[in-house]
Amino acid sequence: MAERALQQIISQLKSHPNAPYSEASKLLSKAKIALLQLKVVTPSPSTPSSHLALATELYEAGALFSIRAKNAEAFTRYVSQLQPFYELADDAESGGSREESRNKVTGLYLLLLLTQGRYAEFHSELESLSTRARGSEEIERDRYLGYPIKLERWLMEGSYDRVWKAMKSREVPSEEYGVFSEILTSQIRSEIASSSERAYPSLPLSSTKSLLFLDSEGAVIDFARQRGWVIRDGQIFFPATEGAEDGGDEKEISQMVIENTLGYARELETIV
Amino acid sequence: MPGKTPHSNGKEPVENSVRNNQDVEMTDEKSSMKGKGKKSVKEGEDMTVVVPPSKATKQSSQPPPADAEGDISMDDPDKEQDLEVKVDPVTQAVTDIKSNFALLDRAVALFDSRFTLRALRSISSLRKRLTPEIISQVIAETFPPTSASAAVAKQLLTAIGKADVPLGRLSSTDMEIDNDSKSPKNGSKKEIKDIIPEIDIFLAILIQVHLFDSKQFQSGAEFSKSLADRIHSLNRRTLDSLSAKVYFYYELFCEQLAPLPPSPRSPIVAIRPTLLTALRTAVLRKDIDTQAAVIVLLLRNHLLTSHISQADLLVSHTQFPENAANTQVARFLYYLGRIRAIQLRYTEAHEHLTAATRKSPASNCALGFAQTATKLLLVVELLMGDIPERATFRASNMEQALRPYFLLVQAVRVGNLEDFETTIADHADTFRRDGTYSLILRLRQNVIKTGIRMMSLSYSRISLRDICIRLHLGSEESAEYIVAKAIRDGVIEATLDREHGFMKSKEVGDVYATREPGEAFHDRIRACLGLHDESVKAMRFPMNQHRLELKNAQEAREREREMAKEIQDGDLDDDDLGGDFEGM
Numbered sequence: 018m019a020e021r022a023l024q025q026i027i028s029q030l031k032s033h034p035n036a037p038y039s040e041a042s043k044l045l046s047k048a049k050i051a052l053l054q055l056k057v058v059t060p061s062p063s064t065p066s067s068h069l070a071l072a073t074e075l076y077e078a079g080a081l082f083s084i085r086a087k088n089a090e091a092f093t094r095y096v097s098q099l100q101p102f103y104e105l106a107d108d109a110e111s112g113g114s115r116e117e118s119r120n121k122v123t124g125l126y127l128l129l130l131l132t133q134g135r136y137a138e139f140h141s142e143l144e145s146l147s148t149r150a151r152g153s154e155e156i157e158r159d160r161y162l163g164y165p166i167k168l169e170r171w172l173m174e175g176s177y178d179r180v181w182k183a184m185k186s187r188e189v190p191s192e193e194y195g196v197f198s199e200i201l202t203s204q205i206r207s208e209i210a211s212s213s214e215r216a217y218p219s220l221p222l223s224s225t226k227s228l229l230f231l232d233s234e235g236a237v238i239d240f241a242r243q244r245g246w247v248i249r250d251g252q253i254f255f256p257a258t259e260g261a262e263d264g265g266d267e268k269e270i271s272q273m274v275i276e277n278t279l280g281y282a283r284e285l286e287t288i289v
Numbered sequence: 290m291p292g293k294t295p296h297s298n299g300k301e302p303v304e305n306s307v308r309n310n311q312d313v314e315m316t317d318e319k320s321s322m323k324g325k326g327k328k329s330v331k332e333g334e335d336m337t338v339v340v341p342p343s344k345a346t347k348q349s350s351q352p353p354p355a356d357a358e359g360d361i362s363m364d365d366p367d368k369e370q371d372l373e374v375k376v377d378p379v380t381q382a383v384t385d386i387k388s389n390f391a392l393l394d395r396a397v398a399l400f401d402s403r404f405t406l407r408a409l410r411s412i413s414s415l416r417k418r419l420t421p422e423i424i425s426q427v428i429a430e431t432f433p434p435t436s437a438s439a440a441v442a443k444q445l446l447t448a449i450g451k452a453d454v455p456l457g458r459l460s461s462t463d464m465e466i467d468n469d470s471k472s473p474k475n476g477s478k479k480e481i482k483d484i485i486p487e488i489d490i491f492l493a494i495l496i497q498v499h500l501f502d503s504k505q506f507q508s509g510a511e512f513s514k515s516l517a518d519r520i521h522s523l524n525r526r527t528l529d530s531l532s533a534k535v536y537f538y539y540e541l542f543c544e545q546l547a548p549l550p551p552s553p554r555s556p557i558v559a560i561r562p563t564l565l566t567a568l569r570t571a572v573l574r575k576d577i578d579t580q581a582a583v584i585v586l587l588l589r590n591h592l593l594t595s596h597i598s599q600a601d602l603l604v605s606h607t608q609f610p611e612n613a614a615n616t617q618v619a620r621f622l623y624y625l626g627r628i629r630a631i632q633l634r635y636t637e638a639h640e641h642l643t644a645a646t647r648k649s650p651a652s653n654c655a656l657g658f659a660q661t662a663t664k665l666l667l668v669v670e671l672l673m674g675d676i677p678e679r680a681t682f683r684a685s686n687m688e689q690a691l692r693p694y695f696l697l698v699q700a701v702r703v704g705n706l707e708d709f710e711t712t713i714a715d716h717a718d719t720f721r722r723d724g725t726y727s728l729i730l731r732l733r734q735n736v737i738k739t740g741i742r743m744m745s746l747s748y749s750r751i752s753l754r755d756i757c758i759r760l761h762l763g764s765e766e767s768a769e770y771i772v773a774k775a776i777r778d779g780v781i782e783a784t785l786d787r788e789h790g791f792m793k794s795k796e797v798g799d800v801y802a803t804r805e806p807g808e809a810f811h812d813r814i815r816a817c818l819g820l821h822d823e824s825v826k827a828m829r830f831p832m833n834q835h836r837l838e839l840k841n842a843q844e845a846r847e848r849e850r851e852m853a854k855e856i857q858d859g860d861l862d863d864d865d866l867g868g869d870f871e872g873m
Contacts, residue, residue: 137632141597144631144727174734175774176767209770212777216785224787270804277811284818 023051023071027078038086045079073102073119080122084193089129096126117161124161125193131169132200139169160190168201175212177205181230206230210244213255220253379426382418385411386427386495393487397527402578405530408491412498413654419499421449428492432484441489441519448496448512486523490516490531497538506545510556513539517563521570533582536567540586544593557590564590568607581613581621588624597631604628616655619648623662630665630728635673642666660690661723667694668728674735674780676702693719701732704740706761709733737762738780741772745781745794752791765790 026048052072076099083091103119123146130139146162164183171179183189184198206229213220213228220228225237238248247254389408396404425446432442493516500509517539520532543556564587571579584607591600609621626641646666649659663681670677682688682695693716700708713720713729720726740760744751757768772792775781782795800806 137634138598140631140633140727140731141601144597145595170730170733173731174737175771176763177770178766179763209773212770212773214777216773216776216783217787218784220787228787270807273804274807277807277814281814288821 023048023075026051027071027074038082038088041082045075045082048075069102073099076102077118077122080125081193084125084129084196087196089133092125092129096122120159120161121191121193124159124165124190127162127165128168128194128197131165131172132197132204136169164190164194172205172208177209180205202230206240210240214244214246217255219255222248222251222253225253378418379420379423382415382423383427383430385415385418386423386492387431389491390431390488393491394485397485397487400527402527402530405487405527409494409530409534412495415495416498416502419495419502421499424449424492424495424499431488431492444515445489445492445496448493448508449499486525487527487531490520490528490535494531494534494538497535497542501538501541504545506542510539510542510546513542514563517567521567524574526574526576529576529578532576533578536564536579536583536586540564540590555594557593561587561590572607577610577613580610581617584609585617585620585624588621588628592624592627597628600624600628601632615648616650619645619658619662622648623658623665626662626669627665627724630669630672635669638669639666639673642669656686660687663687664691664694664723664725665728667691667698668725668732671698671701671732671735672728674738697729697732701736701739704736704738704743704760706733706736706740709736737771738775738778741775742781745783745792748794750791750793753785754790756792 026044029044052075076095080092080095080099083089083095099122123142127139127142130136130142143166168180168183171177171183180201184201189195189198209229222234222237225231225241226234229237229240231237231240241248241253245256247256389411392404392408396402396408428442428445493512497509497513497516500506500512513535516535520528520535539560540557543560546556564583567579568583568587570576571583584603587603588600591597591603604625609618613621622641622645626638626645629635629638629641642662642665646659646662649655649662667677667681677698682691682698693712696712696716697709700706700712709732717726720729737760741756744756744759753765753768753772756762756772757765760768762768762771769785769787769790772781772783773785776783776785784793784795785791786793
């Protein structure tokens with residue numbers, strides 16, 4: 018009985034991917050009650066596989082809905098709920114479609130970690146991916162998983178233009194991934210800005226536009242104001258970040274040297 | 290990445306600068322395989338070698354070199370012995386095993402775990418000679434048929450498929466060769482009372498070793514399970530180091546069972562609760578040996594299934610015992626370094642891995658461990674932007690195993706992206722087997738950074754276009770962003786000119802004017818001082834020695850007093866005086 022209801026809800030959710038989040042969450046909580054009745058909220062090896070598949074499907078749908086609603090917390094919760102199901106499913110024969118939706122959710126999760134700057138978790142997740150039966154080349158070639166991995170590599174390298182292009186082009190694997198574009202764009206922009214501050218003595222306004230991937234010079238001026246840059250004669254000058262630090266530095270060094278030497282003397286005394 | 294086919298090894302022998310590809314590859318393969326094999330051997334037994342040799346060396350009669358070399362056939366040492374002593378190898382093995390019982394007895398009587406450790410150390414030399422016959426003979430001769438422990442003995446016999454051997458048999462050969470104090474001791478032991486549990490656990494470990502060596506993993510796992518249960522019910526502090534070994538083999542057996550580790554259904558996941566219970570019990574009983582061993586096993590267990598975050602949580606929620614055995618510390622540090630490297634905490638990873646490689650035994654017995662740890666250390670060093678020392682690759686026992694890493698380091702050092710990619714493609718399998726592949730993929734940015742640094746050092750001014758061509762970057766824009774990022778990260782000292790599209794390097798300052806040399810100096814001194822402190826801590830003093838010294842001091846003081854008195858009395862010659870003072 019609960020099983021039938023669950024199936025119904027899932028098909029309902031799938032047929033209306035653009036339903037408002039409030040409606041979807043109502044359906045989802047109903048489905049969760051059904052899951053409770055089936056006792057598959059937390060899976061065990063003895064759970065029948067049909068129930069497992071249903072639960073996985075439901076959680077995946079929930080994850081996608083929450084990401085569309087930009088609810089990162091709910092998404093993370095769904096992903097962690099999915100984890101044990103995936104582990105159990107690893108050995109069972111899984112069809113192509115299951116694998117695909119799994120990769121989709123995992124890829125989204127990776128992207129989320131990336132935009133939140135949780136690199137340690139990102140790489141832990143990556144590590145567990147690479148030990149899954151398939152080779153890592155295959156993972157990189159996967160539409161859903163390859164995207165965040167490539168983005169991460171480019172971000173680390175500093176090839177921001179490639180990130181930008183990847184976001185704008187057809188490479189984005191599905192619409193859910195688009196949610197992150199905005200966050201990524203502002204992230205890239207601030208990265209570029211902070212490196213420009215150090216790298217260029219000055220920048221012409223016109224080329225800054227393309228450098229920062231902004232639409233108009235007006236936007237450049239706004240952005241420059243935000244970061245406190247000085248605009249003069251169509252050139253952007255960066256306020257000097259380092260000023261009279263040298264004096265304090267010198268003092269610090271000599272103090273450190275004295276401290277160290279005293280320390281050595283003390284240690285020597287205890288040894289001899 | 291171009292040409293990343295897994296089997297490119299032999300097919301393109303002439304390509305690129307990789308010298309005589311095929312030959313090197315082959316030997317290399319072999320050596321690393323050997324290293325692997327050795328690793329398991331080492332993990333089985335031999336890390337214990339680090340323990341400083343105790344003063345009273347009454348070890349087994351087996352010449353030690355035999356176990357250092359993995360491939361020596363088992364007859365050789367025995368033949369030698371035949372010439373010398375004219376003993377049947379079986380009897381010899383039996384007596385060797387039995388000689389350990391005396392050690393275990395002493396360990397229990399004196400409550401000194403050093404004797405237990407010595408017994409455990411002899412396993413490595415016994416290992417190759419173990420057969421079901423030998424073990425069953427020992428069991429039959431050790432356990433009297435009518436005692437409480439007879440049931441235990443029966444269990445042991447069943448495990449090696451010798452359930453029909455009767456207990457309590459006294460062998461005649463035993464008496465012939467036991468010419469020293471051993472045989473009366475054996476006799477008296479049987480008379481006294483029951484066999485102490487230490488002895489039967491020791492025998493059980495021998496059985497585990499035997500089952501493992503003869504690849505009976507399934508029965509080994511079952512036997513270990515019941516053994517672990519039994520140990521859990523015994524609460525004896527003298528069992529600690531033995532039970533650590535038992536858990537160790539339990540884990541090893543499970544790792545070899547059907548769905549192999551990366552799969553989350555592998556039996557190693559199932560034994561986690563057991564290990565965790567063991568850990569809890571060990572902590573409560575302040576059983577340092579088991580505690581250390583089980584923590585290490587759990588880490589290994591989690592890493593095998595790539596549960597990095599769980600492993601991290603385990604580390605943060607447990608406290609690794611401070612005075613654990615050196616071998617366990619080394620392993621713990623290695624696994625910890627691994628976790629930290631995956632989490633991009635390279636500085637910590639570097640610290641742990643350096644300590645791990647230093648703590649690994651200097652002799653060849655744990656070569657596999659040293660190699661694995663060094664490999665990881667090299668990759669982490671590269672990731673930190675350092676270039677490992679050339680000498681690391683020249684060490685004779687490392688050279689072949691580290692060859693792929695050497696090529697990698699070369700590519701990174703020069704900043705040649707092309708070489709880097711071909712190295713990865715050529716040795717992808719090796720790297721994957723070593724578990725360093727995903728770490729190595731992260732190195733790409735370092736290669737680029739080094740390339741930029743080299744260029745900034747050699748040119749005072751270079752166009753972005755040239756940079757892009759030299760480093761094989763996608764486009765000039767990419768190059769610009771990458772260089773800008775490098776400048777911000779402090780990799781190079783330079784400025785960019787957007788309008789004309791070039792990079793202008795700044796004058797390089799004098800390194801000696803900065804605080805860097807001072808810091809390096811300070812680091813080294815601190816390391817030396819730490820070493821000194823640790824060696825002081827590791828010193829062992831004989832019991833009650835200080836009393837003797839006190840007595841000596843007392844005597845000296847008395848002598849002094851006498852002398853003073855004599856001087857006062859004025860009947861002491863100058864010669865006499867001088868001699869005496871010299872003596873003091």
